Amino acid sequence: MESQDIKKAGLKVTLPRVKILEILERAENRHVTAEDVYKVLLDGGEEIGLATVYRVLTQFETAGLVTRHRFEGVHSVFELDEGRHHDHILCVRCGRVDEFVDKAVEERQQAIAEQAGYDMTDHCLYIYGICRNCRNGHA
Amino acid sequence: MESQDIKKAGLKVTLPRVKILEILERAENRHVTAEDVYKVLLDGGEEIGLATVYRVLTQFETAGLVTRHRFEGVHSVFELDEGRHHDHILCVRCGRVDEFVDKAVEERQQAIAEQAGYDMTDHCLYIYGICRNCRNGHA
DNA sequence: AATCCAGATGCAAAAGCTTCTCATTTCTAT
């Protein structure tokens, strides 16, 4: 994923957009909030406004470079979209997020939609639980 | 569901709470926002503040009388909790919401959580699509 | 039935996330 992708999306290749894309690529935690991105920019000495971060993330989402999730709570988290669909499993204690794809579930969803008379356009499945670490007391 | 349930929840049986519970019971659309409830109250000539609606809905949620969902978009929707778990399928065009339960999916979720090392505590599956009505042009 | 007080309410203000406005700056095609 590079500045080429920005251009392909019909967006000018500007410093804020390049920086934000870099941050998304390098994020150790794939799922970041706008605020997270903003903080990294500040720490890196960049003078990029929070409004720009929101604008760019939304544009990236529209362009399909990024996916936006609304897990529990109010604010959005963003992750690079590498083209492979997946669902999420979240730890309610530490906030850890894992990804998974389950063929059986995918297929059932299609069938459920048909049965309900819907043309499925999208779906999201969030499983909440307590991860192994937290269960073992490694808070 | 009656005022008894309010008392059982450890809450005083007040006029706002009774009215709000009634509205939830009678809502033709089972899934309502706080604003929806507030409007019905106003139309009914009740002088109940929006803040109270939020407070009461949150208390009802805590008491298990009501379930809160955060579908796409920012605001919460509430529905009476009649004890039977279900998932949701939503029309992205008209906002219609249907409910379903699928045994296969439920079971797979449990398995997926285990495989990922999680103790599943909860989950939610939202299927988005276009409902029959909208597909037939009945916008 | 009158009294009392913790709990509940209304209102307005505040909070938190996100978007918008607009003057200024920066790409990029020429």
Place this chain on the structure above:
DNA sequence: ATAGAAATGAGAAGCTTTTGCATCTGGATT
């Protein structure tokens, strides 16, 4: 290099939801 369209920064505004606080009320006790 230049011009024009697009993008940005800063702060104001928007929306949903929560909070602070003075007032009110349900319901337990006289």
